[in-house]
Amino acid sequence: MEEGFSVGEVAAKTGLTAYTLRWYEQVGLLDPIPRDHAGRRRYRLRDVERLDLLTKMRATGMPVREMVRYIELVRAGTHNRRERLELLEQHRTTVLRQISELERDLAVIDRKITRYRGYLDAEQTD
Amino acid sequence: MEEGFSVGEVAAKTGLTAYTLRWYEQVGLLDPIPRDHAGRRRYRLRDVERLDLLTKMRATGMPVREMVRYIELVRAGTHNRRERLELLEQHRTTVLRQISELERDLAVIDRKITRYRGYLDAEQTD
């Protein structure tokens, strides 16, 4: 057993497909993954940890482009932490707005549901 | 001033583009919109009301395909109200899960934000 994880293992861990993992590397979301003697990827713990954050960013609707911007900051060194923080805080705000819009829109659908329940109850009493 | 609304007016009202409104009609989300003597669409109140619901469905992530399914039920008559209700209730559940996943994922991002704030505070004290 070698060090690190194969692309398949990481796919299983993260819920991403192997295709997607290779593509993430290609577009610059992951640093080049080290290879074993046969040229196969061995993901390190830090690669998987980064994926943990990346998948959360994606799942909350951050565009891949913006995730790439964030990773470029990470790669550029620690001096830009404030900028990274701002990016994350801005995303946080976006997600909070997203949630409240979902709640607001759901309320409209809920009213429709209530209406249908009313119709069906009325039929019932016939 | 004629009865009803032009495509541009409805676009302004709903936030959809005129392109999208025509496309919605084409894919069957809207019944054929009546035309004035020059062939221009005049949306009725009930068309706009339907769009109110449709935009909420879209905004909460319902795929267009499924919205079409719902509208087909509406067109088929009142006898399938139970089925429509079930469709809406299922969507409601989906949206609720969506919201809680957003909250869960945001928590991970929040932890990262807290970490960055810590770094920056530490720098500050130098």
Add this chain to the structure above:
DNA sequence: GCTTGACTTCGAGTGCGCTCCAACTGCGAG
């Protein structure tokens, strides 16, 4: 009467985020 602007149609094009194909390589089990 001419221009402007909003509308019409049809089909093609776009952006995003994957997703897959074909051809190939290397490893472990039987």
Add this chain to the structure above:
DNA sequence: CTCGCAGTTGGAGCGCACTCGAAGTCAAGC
């Protein structure tokens, strides 16, 4: 030694939801 499986590459393809281009029609204002 062979089989099957998991991996490799580059580039093509896909599904979704729009979005737009081109060419034309009509009505109102100057």
